[in-house]
């Protein structure tokens with residue numbers, strides 16, 4: 001058949017196959033390439049290429065044949081093409097994480113394989129020719145200084161970094177006993193407030209340790225298995241063993257046997273087991289800088305969304321897990337987790353102006369707030385995450401001293417969140433020599449098309465020059481990276497991942513990043529968040545339902561008078577509700593959903609629409625994007641006469657009532673829709689699913705991985721409103737025909753959640769990373785130092801200069817300034 005040769009040869013490189021592909025239909029290829037170059041320099045995306053081809057090859061049979069052949073295959077891999085006549089350079093991605101670049105001459109159809117650097121230069125030519133020609137243009141190449149760190153090889157292994165590291169380390173530890181020294185040194189380094197744990201200097205050689213372990217196991221075996229550690233601690237101490245092995249003789253013995261076995265013949269299964277028991281983490285710092293970070297009344301404020309929910313749930317899960325482990329280790333220590341954020345004096349009724357706040361649902365965890373300080377003193381007002389860069393260095397210094405004061409020692413683990421928190425975490429971790437993890441939540445680069453190449457246009461508004469530089473620094477400094485999904489790292493067959501888009505990119509006029517991050521680096525780990533299941537539980541659990549909220553939810557949904565909290569009304573209350581909730585950001589596409597609904601007669605007949613998002617009053621918002629969205633929403637309500645079937649509810653901040661709202665919508669056999677143009681993960685998706693509400697979510701980003709289409713919910717294409725609306729409509733009509741269909745999808749969603757998205761699974765994974773990468777940073781120390789030096793230079797010479805371009809906010813508390 002026509003497609004089989006292409007299939008057979010797919011293992012070859014694109015550059016090898018391109019000449020044959022062109023030969024298969026030289027006449028048409030010439031015409032297509034000529035049309036690509038006829039408009040002069042430009043950057044074309046795959047859709048643009050496809051559109052041109054449609055125009056050039058009019059005969060649809062012929063076109064089909066070509067698209068099914070080699071050329072068609074190459075095109076489906078192509079992400080973009082830089083056209084610089086007579087050349088068309090393709091950036092092709094045959095598999096997640098694998099990129100190839102080829103340059104085709106549109107005149108004579110010759111083909112050359114080119115490097116990422118050469119591709120980027122051609123791409124720059126489209127945007128800034130003189131920079132592209134500058135021989136001394138700044139190139140950033142992290143690959144060149146990191147050549148000893150091992151790499152995964154299979155796309156399917158991406159995201160399992162800790163497993164890989166444990167296999168790699170155990171293979172290194174095998175053989176002669178001197179190979180085991182890194183492990184010995186790691187054990188010797190374990191301590192709490194300077195007090196040794198596990199072993200002390202008496203056991204400073206592998207041989208001594210092995211011998212003593214044998215004797216100690218015999219000693220411990222003489223005690224009944226529930227004997228508390230304290231009973232025989234003195235005898236162990238005389239042999240060089242400190243506390244941390246276990247709380248009972250049974251557990252101590254088990255841990256000792258585990259270590260003996262690892263010392264005898266290391267393998268990754270034993271090493272993992274051992275590491276899950278080592279007392280490595282007690283004090284944790286979690287940075288989430290920009291705020292509003294609080295426990296009440298903050299959600300729905302600009303920039304304050306899932307990250308806050310995620311962190312508070314994470315802290316609860318982490319503390320619980322730490323308490324269990326510390327107890328099993330026989331240690332009486334209190335774990336301390338500090339979430340460090342900015343203190344905002346103008347807190348708008350939130351608690352973000354308080355320095356210290358205990359975290360609900362925990363015993364020992366706190367939020368610590370440290371203000372931004374400039375030459376003019378403390379910055380009083382909220383600052384958008386896009387304008388935050390000038391304050392971060394000083395913030396790190398101030399926060400570090402506060403943290404050290406509170407802990408009275410260094411933290412064992414520092415975790416950053418989002419660009420700003422990750423940068424601050426990197427600075428602090430480097431300074432103190434502490435293991436670090438980062439969590440992006442959402443890398444901004446992939447949210448806006450060509451945000452790198454067009455950075456100059458966007459910089460006044462978004463300061464992407466600072467943001468992408470900070471992201472690169474943090475992802476390269478950190479010991480490990482936590483992601484919520486696979487797609488966040490390496491995307492899908494069709495779409496590059498968020499991290500992957502930092503592999504090779506260019507910001508013409510600023511720097512050409514020829515190797516920014518490698519998605520095969522074993523620092524990447526997928527640990528998906530969950531939703532707090534004591535809050536977000538199925539609508540069917542009637543005895544747990546928070547019925548006290550029902551009157552206020554009735555009023556929120558159905559009261560017909562507009563007020564501060566809601567506008568529009570639902571005339572036909574018996575109809576099911578299409579529900580959505582998000583911050584009123586452009587990418588969340590709430591206005592898009594409203595417009596789809598507004599235009600679709602069938603859906604308006606079948607169901608009402610209710611959205612929770614932002615504010616109604618533009619003057620209440622000081623966020624650029626939010627203002628524009630507010631206006632758009634008002635316009636849509638007018639234009640499509642939505643009152644009567646549409647309810648707009650202002651941002652909601654009570655997660656208990658919100659959970660009950662999801663459930664009330666489920667009671668009436670409604671659905672949840674998450675229509676974002678791009679969603680990094682999408683906590684609302686798992687909240688809705690946890691409540692048993694059938695969910696339609698964007699196929700752009702994380703939700704595509706959370707939901708198995710047609711089984712645990714549905715995917716919708718945010719760029720194809722008609723199709724999305726049709727899918728929702730079809731669902732309702734199918735529910736009409738089949739009384740069990742709604743239930744099937746509801747149950748499918750719940751099943752998916754319980755299998756993959758819970759905080760318990762998350763906390764176990766996180767602690768494994770904390771200890772495994774703590775060990776790995778010691779083993780890989782030299783490489784880490786070399787890279788660190790390079791990064792320091794990048795930070796000082798590039799990043800700090802860029803922050804000078806960002807306006808320092810003045811105190812806006814004066815009414816006069818507020819008006820401007």
Ligand code: UDP
Nearest residue numbers: 299300305306307309582651652682683684
């Ligand atoms: N949320 C809320 N009130 C609102 C809008 C959102 O409580 O008005 C909550 C929502 O329940 C979820 C989080 O904020 O827990 C949003 O997280 P998601 O991952 O969906 O998006 P993000 O805002 O982080 O981009």
Ligand code: LCN
Nearest residue numbers: 306441442680681682683
């Ligand atoms: C930020 C986002 O944009 C969401 O997609 C995530 O769910 C949230 O953070 C939590 O990680």
